[in-house]
Amino acid sequence: MFKDISEVKSALAAQQYIATDEIATVVYLAQKLQKPLLVEGPAGVGKTELAKAWAGAAKQELIRLQCYEGLDETKALYEWEYAKQMLYTQLLRDKLHDLLSDSKTLAEAADKLADEEDVFFSKRFLLPRPLLRAIVSETPTHLLIDEIDRADAEFEAFLLEVLSDFQISVPELGTIKAQHLPVVILTSNNTRELSEALKRRCLYLYIDYPTAEAELRIVKLKVPDLSPQLAKQAVELVQRLRKLDLKKHPSVSETIDWARALVMLNSKSLDQKTLENTLTVLLKHEHDVMRAQRLLSEFTIGDEKEEGEDDDDDDTVPPLPRRSSPKR
Amino acid sequence: MEDRIVEFVNGLRAAGVRISLAESADAFRATEHIGIIDRGMFRAALRATLVKDSVDVPTFERLFPLYFGSGGPPMFDPNQELSSDDINKLKDAVRDLLGDDDRLQQLLRYLLEGANPTREEMERLANQAGVPLARHPYQQQWLTRRMLRQLGLDEEFQELMAQLFQKLEQMGMSREAMQRLAQIAEENLQRLEEQFEQYVGMQIAQNAAKQPRERQTFRGPDLMNRSFSSLNEREIAELRNQIRRLASRLRSRAALRQRRGKRGALDSKRTIRANLRHASIPIELKHRRRHLKPKLVLICDISTSVRAVVEFMLRLVYELQDQIHSARSFVFIDDIRDVSAEFAQHRPEIAVQKVLDDNPPGYYNTNLGYALTHFCKEHLGTVDHRTTVIILGDGRNNYASPRLDSFQEIKKRARKVVWFNPENRRQWGTGDSDMLVYEPLCDSVHIVGKLAELAEAIDHLFESR
Structure with missing residues (x-):
């Protein structure tokens, strides 16, 4: 349990996750109000990473449920382990024989067998999937439901039920109630409208691409080997690419990959050749790469021009400021 | 403060954000934990509890400063910068120039002496400018300008300022002091404008919230059910x-259909393999997939x-x-x-x-x-x-x-x-x-x-x- 927001922030930072004030506040709130947290944002801004860092900071196990089209209860909740049941039946055949041998009629034998039914439908043969695991866990856990927007609406409705009271009924066993309420984090890439009901139950956090400053801090943290100068240039370039109309914008994780690539290639500066060689780390569509290359030829030239202008400005006396800050 | 949050929720609803009772209750609980001292955290707390759709984030960002703004930056007080001698000269010059024109006196008091407009003054100006009737955010700029105009800020005012400075020069105010004074006036004008703008924005939002909710802003489902011929450019x-x-919704449905479509014939090879672990008793049947x-x-x-x-x-x-x-x-x-x-x-x-x-x-x-x-x-x-x-x-x-x-x-x-x-x-x-x-x-x-x-x-x- 975090005591205040700054503690959240430092704890996440210790997990190598740089949280903005907003993220830290919402994480703190989610924990205080014991509500699921729905995190939205473009792909690769660190939604899943936040969940991992949070669980790491709280020193709790992270149980992850990756959603996909056609995900159903047997994959999310539990499944009976047929094979194991079968194996046990085979191995216990003698024992069963002993048990049933003294019964005279078929009905009697069947009754006897029915009495032993519980053996075969016990927790022993229950294969817990992520949701059930989070519920039956002895220790408090974090449950990450990743990319909920990819699952179908029916699954979402089912999830709603689980999230509202954290209990599950298994017909053969009865109702299982959570010993500890897990911390629930849902992520969504917003490819599909989620239901109002689900949203209502969650706190909402929208993570956008970070500002240049924040991204630079992230790169420096994750790729400390990259020279500060180069890191700055790289981040600036990525920020520019995000302003373009591309099929897929480079994400933070791709920036990090790219920074690592630059380190690997031992690049000293972002010259044309390095860019051409490594651009595919950032951009994953042929069309985007072509567009970016067109921009880059302008980028390198434009950069020099800007610097030149700066120099000029320093020499001449600036005109009387129209609006000066009061402290000056 | 609680009233303010309720008003804010009403304002958001009026702007088309759907907020349930449970969510506003969450907002209150959240503010209990967070407190209202740190504005950034307070904002984050309200945002996390009230806004559940990225489409609504801009609305939230627009309205939040209106309801929980500082009311604009306070006026800058020239007394700290100018010598008392200069201040007296300024007062004399203003008196000489304006005589007893109350309205302009007032304006100059804001700009040159750093007085902050009181609530009543704001209200009076707003009423004169017609703010109580405004209901749309885009009227904010225009009404702000009208309020400034009500205060006497027009073309003639520029001339008046020029005259004032002439007078000050005659009275022997130093060049630097005059330059500084001009800067202060400029700065205060900005601040005054900001104060007015926030006030107007807040009023507009409240007016909108009071309106019975006749028409919601457009949401997807409604437009989807309107015939193409009745749509305008914006829609x-x-x-x-x-x-x-x-498209992505259709795609997932199409993909799902592919997956669930088990209409293919029994795939004996895969069935046998899958059921080896069940001692070859065919419990799980495998079908040939049809990818059409x-x-x-x-x-x-x-x-x-x-x-x-x-x-x-x-x-x-x-x-x-x-x-x-x-x-x-x-x-x-x-x-x-x-x-x-x-x-x-x-x-x-x-x-x-x-x-x-x-x-x-x-x-x-x-x-x-x-x-x-x-x-x-x-x-x-x-x-x-x-x-x-x-x-x-x-x-x-x-x-x-x-x-x-x-x-x-x-x-x-x-x-x-x-x-x-x-x-x-x-x-x-x-x-x-x-x-x-x-x-x-x-x-x-x-x-x-x-x-x-x-x-x-x-x-x-x-x-x-």
Whole structure:
């Protein structure tokens, strides 16, 4: 349990996750109000990473449920382990024989067998999937439901039920109630409208691409080997690419990959050749790469021009400021 | 403070954000934990509890400073900067220049002495400027300017300032002091404007919240159910933004159908393998999967009457590329033209725009019959037994021959011929419509007057068989 927001922030930072004030506040709130947290944002801004860092900071196990089209209860909740049941039946055949041998009629034998039914439908043969695991866990856990927007609406409705009271009924066993309420984090890439009901139950956090400053801090943290100068240039370039109309914008994780690539290639500066060689780390569509290359030829030239202008400005006396800050 | 949050929630609702009772209760609980000292955290707390859709974030960001703003930066007090001698000179000069013009005195008091306008003064100015009637955010700037004008800030004021400075110079104020004073006046003018702007914005939001909620801002589902012909430019633009969303919804349904479609024959090899662990008792059955992605040929009428539908249709189909084996597109007004190349080169939204721009609507004679004949002559090779041919148009032929022979020929080769018609069934067969003649020859006919219907019709294409 975090005591205040700054503690959240430092704890996440210790997990190598740089949280903005907003993220830290919402994480703190989610924990205080014991509500699921729905995190939205473009792909690769660190939604899943936040969940991992949070669980790491709280020193709790992270149980992850990756959603996909056609995900159903047997994959999310539990499944009976047929094979194991079968194996046990085979191995216990003698024992069963002993048990049933003294019964005279078929009905009697069947009754006897029915009495032993519980053996075969016990927790022993229950294969817990992520949701059930989070519920039956002895220790408090974090449950990450990743990319909920990819699952179908029916699954979402089912999830709603689980999230509202954290209990599950298994017909053969009865109702299982959570010993500890897990911390629930849902992520969504917003490819599909989620239901109002689900949203209502969650706190909402929208993570956008970070500002240049924040991204630079992230790169420096994750790729400390990259020279500060180069890191700055790289981040600036990525920020520019995000302003373009591309099929897929480079994400933070791709920036990090790219920074690592630059380190690997031992690049000293972002010259044309390095860019051409490594651009595919950032951009994953042929069309985007072509567009970016067109921009880059302008980028390198434009950069020099800007610097030149700066120099000029320093020499001449600036005109009387129209609006000066009061402290000056 | 609690009242303020309630007002804020009302303001958000008035601006079209859906907030349930439970959510506003959450907001209160959240503020209990967070407190209101740190404004950034307070904002984050309200945002996390009240706004659940990224579309609504800008509304929140717009309204938050209005309700929980500082009311604008306070005026800057020149007393700290200027010597008391200069201040006295300034006061004298102002008195000499204005005599007893109250209004301007007031303005100069704000600008040069750093007085902050009181609540009452603000209210009075706002009433004069007509703020109580305003209900739309875009009126904010205009009303702010009106309030400043009420205060006497107009062209003459510039002159007055020039005179004032002349006077000060005569009185022997130093150049630096005068320059500083001018800066202060400029700065204070900005701040005054900001104060007014916030005040006006807040009032507008409150006015809007008081209004009975007649019309919600547009939301997807409503637009989807409006007929294309009744949409205006703005609404069409809105729909364009939603098309990608819609496409991904259709895509997931199509993909799901592929997955669930266990209509294939029993796959004995996979069944045996899967059931080895059950001592070869066939508990899990495995079926042969059928991956039948549709192959499409689209023939689209792009005369004025059906343009909007065509645009959405083409965009949807090409956004769904990955669920389609292949798609060839043809457009016609009087003659048919292959536009597949455009889609191969550009992204769907650009390609659609290009196709429509290249074929401007005009006084062509729409002639489907001729287009079909030409299609048979030139492009019949694109149709085979796996192809679904979709004709999108209103079937209005300008009294030319419908050329059913060409239509039959296409139908013979194709797996299915589907017709999408944006017109109501009632209108078929009226005037130059040949729809009733074509209809019996089609495998199915869909009416696609609204986006919802179009989406459904496209969804049908993915049903196997």
